[in-house]
Amino acid sequence: MMKLLIAILLTSLTFALSPGEKAPEFILMNQKGELVSLENLKGRRIVLEWYNEGCPFVRKHYDSKNMQETQTFALRHGYTWLTINSSNVGKQGYIEDSEAAKKRLKAEGSRAQHFLLDTKGVTGRLYNAKTTPEIFIINEQGRIDYMGGIDSIPSADKSDIQKAENYVKTAIKEIAKGEKVSTAKTKPYGCSVKY
Incomplete structure (x- = not known):
């Protein structure tokens, strides 16, 4: 455990991430009060989404x-x-504990398997997450396939969704076909993460 914490701290001192790089390891508490880590999810394809309800x-x-x-x-x-x-x-957006996280998941109708609490901002800083929402797609080898905004129109206007390219869906489709992600990094947009 101590080695993992040291590795996380050392990783946080490095430069910004890029597609193809190893996704930084983390351990966070979920909405059920369980610890979730990338190590536990090794070999799976993962999407990380930064969230702030407000x-x-x-x-x-x-x-x-x-x-x-x-x-x-x-x-x-x-x-x-x-x-x-x-x-x-x-x-803004602070979520106190696992029970509050569980209520947020339900209120949003979210399909996320885990709602993770990073109140100290350690994981956010490891990923250099700047906005909510911000998305990272991680492959089975633990490397970043995509990072950036959810779509191509950086606005808060719902009517723009139909006109925008959903970068997350595009990346997932390309990966499913065995193709390299054509747009692997985009500028994230949204509110600043409230560290």
């Missing part, structure tokens, strides 16, 4: 059901979806 950009995707539909699409393709909240105590 962010209008997050609201755009959840209130329109676009996020839930994207989650369902990922699950059908064999992905494990992890929603991460890195809001600190007293900041």
Whole structure:
């Protein structure tokens, strides 16, 4: 455990991540009070989603059901979806404990298997997560296939969803065909993560 914590701290001192790089390891508590780590999910395809319930950009995707539909699409393709909240105590979107996380999952109608609490922001900083929402797709080898925004139109307007390219779905489709992700990194948009 101590070695893992040292590795996490050392990783946080490195530069920004890029597609193809190893996804940083983390251990976080989920909505059931269980510890979840990338090590435990080794060999699985994973989507990480940074979340803040009060962010209008997050609201755009959840209130329109676009996020839930994207989650369902990922699950059908064999992905494990992890929603991460890195809001600190007293900041917008802060979620106090596992019970509050469970209620948020239910209220959102989220399809995420795990809602992870990162109140100290350690995992968010490891991934250099800047916005909510921000997405990372990790392959079975633990490497990043995609990182960035959920789609191509950086607005909080729900009417833009139908016109936008959903980068997450596009990446998952390309991976399913055995192709390299054509747009592996995009600029994330949304509210700043409230560290």
